[in-house]
Amino acid sequence: MDAIFGWLALGVAGLMAGLILAFSLVRRSARPTFRHMPPFDALAVDIGRSVEAGTRLHVALGSGSLTSNDAAASLIGLAALSQIATAGSVSDKPPLATSGEGTVALLAQDVLRVAFRQQRAEDRYDPLLGRVIGVGAAGYATGAMHTAPDEDVTATIILGAAGAEAALIAESGARRGTVIGGTLDVQGQTALYVTADHPLIGEELFASGAYLQVNRAHAASLQTQDIVRWLVIGAILVLAVVRTMGLL
């Protein structure tokens, strides 16, 4: 039975990979239209304000690592950081990325360096714009709480692996400006729903790459998720009927 589920899961992964490839390659000319999401409008406003008024954005990547279950959240945070940094690198105060884990902080430094290079502003790049501010969930939250007041931050963007402690970061950020936040953890999402100005609920976190136009594959994977979601809904309904009829 386990082997059947293994092959089934591999089949779903294969289907999703095929759809991402297909949407990325086939629909090059047509840009898909997605529903309106206020958090990303707010993010665009914050990026613009950061450049015009010379204020700083804080991208909180959480305390997750790349080898743990919440690696996807860190990867999404890094992808969003690349767009935020590209737009914000010309600001007097470029975006600051914080993490509670070494590998993610190193990747954040790399993402920031590439963004500065693309904007031909390499001389303004400071490696400490990508930093570890505390190790572990509690250590990271404590460090991130002090980032907003210490670094003159006017917008806090929480995109990464964080639990309920995300509320501490959001609350501190809210005293200085806007807070946009999304995380994988359900408790973390609840905490952000209460504390953030623009919470990202459920898989909305994974839509950030498509809305920020990181690359074509992000839009393709969002379309793929929508299709597979309908398949999952169908499967749940069929299984519920089958179970109710006592056939399984």
Next chain:
Amino acid sequence: MRIKVSVIVAILTGTIMLLGYFIPGAFFAVVRDVMLRSGMLVGTVALLLGVGNLLQVHLRKIREQRPGHLYSIFLVISLFTVFAVVVLFGPAHTYSVWIVSEIQRPLEIGLMGLLATILLLAGVRLLFRRQTLGTLIFFLTAFLVLLGTAPLPFISLPFLEGLRNWIVQVPAVAGARGIILGIALGATATGLRVLLGYDQPYER
């Protein structure tokens, strides 16, 4: 066409890990184990680099006499003290355990206490800040669950406990499962983008 070694390594590693996860067999299990151990080793080295980065940030803060640099001095002293104790006596020694149980753990518990207070205050503020149907449902649910959980003085309302149990076991679980399913799809798509070489969160 320039083929990057980092992209090939990422795609190969990811594919083997994925196959090893789904397909039973000794070969994949061994390769997966080796890769996981290597990943953990790299992660440990990166942790040291992260601590170095943390130190750099706070040393700069002290050097430039930025606001709150006194806290940075305290952090640097604590960092070296804990490091020295653990290196000299070992992580299982009474001194090392004392640092964790008597200093770190109480601090973390204190932080959780602060979190509870912040959530309560933020909740009250939310009522005035975001007046939507979602907020109303959120508060009604929180209110009923709290009412069904907390012991009430002088009166007993067993139906409240039943209502609380129903909320926690039916709509809350259903909602959480829906969210987790969506997250699983998103996480799979994110992983696949890395496997397909579209996302390269490494040297570009």
